[in-house]
Amino acid sequence: MPKKQPKRNIMHTKWFKTLSAGLWLDNPIFCMVLGICSALAITNKVANALAMGAGVTFCLIFSSLFISLLRNLIPPRVRILTYMVVIATFVICVDNFLKAFFPPLSEALGPYVGLIITNCIIMGRCEAYAVKNTVFYSVLDALGCGLGYSLVLIFMAIVRESMAFGTILEFRIMPGWWQDWVMMAVAPGAFFLLGVYLWILRTLAKKTEQ
């Protein structure tokens, strides 16, 4: 990686670009369409989305940190297995933390906490970025992607929870005449909402595919 950094403008420094790429132009969900299993399955409550976003960001940052530190020691043939072992270790931390301090949340998320291991975002960032770059930029890249992912989860959860239950974080926001739209809480609602989101954002970002 060549290190050419024009000095004045913060917008053009490498660390700013690395951080912001994950938030908008290379957003893991909208542009790469990775890791959407958990994004669709658990976004029927805002609280679940917050927990999931925090968990994934935590695992992403620490896995990137360790893979980046070990990048010269990992034999290429077994690198996927190495990523999995590192990621699984942090997922076990997250799972036990949730079980100990937020038992109802842990129950609501069910197997989806364990499935952070196979969340393609973490594997993808390790393979595409952390294994080739220095520790500092790997962590920044992980932070950007984690925040971008959490942001999408929270936006989806706000729409789904307010339509399906009339509440946001258990606080009633819909007027009295609102009929709960149960379909938004289950799978079809999630698929439609993500489809519509993808449509709007890809049209805005002018990123289309054939």
Add this chain to the structure above:
Amino acid sequence: MELITIFIASIFTHNIALTYILGMCPFIVISRNFNTAVGMGISVIFVVTLATVINWPIYNKILIPNGSELIYYLVFIIVIAATVQLLEMLIEKFFPPLQTSFGIFLPLITVNCMVLAVSLFMVLRKYGFIETVVFALGSSIGWALAIIIMAAIKQKMMINSDVPKGLRGAGITMIIAGLLAFAFMGFAGMVTLQ
């Protein structure tokens, strides 16, 4: 009777792709071509059943008696990766003709989240050995069914349809999956799980 209920429920009413929304990455990427989708579906049926059958005794006979069920994520993921690697080597050695049709999907299956999910559901629901086998077989058949239907629809759609530009690719796949999930909800009255 119990076993038939689990089998039918895991294919139709609790379809792992369309109800639990798992295994979406290959579901979007691989479903562009019908034949590829069939190949992927069959490989998944093999790997999921085999990996879950290996995971059950490891969890119940080794991890629990030793009090180390804390690390079961780590163990499951290593077992899955090893199973996939072994299957790849066996196919390469003994059935070279299969290599071209199935071999290419095997590395992708390691990161398919539904393989791990089936093992995690097995732990959460405390299934016995026979129930686990039936559940793994049913879930993977359900997933294969979903991806094959999706590929067939997309192939038809590509010939004669005018999808808006921004919706092409992943967007329209999501909308189709939503409609499919609606259709599968119609099975809901058939059987109930637990």
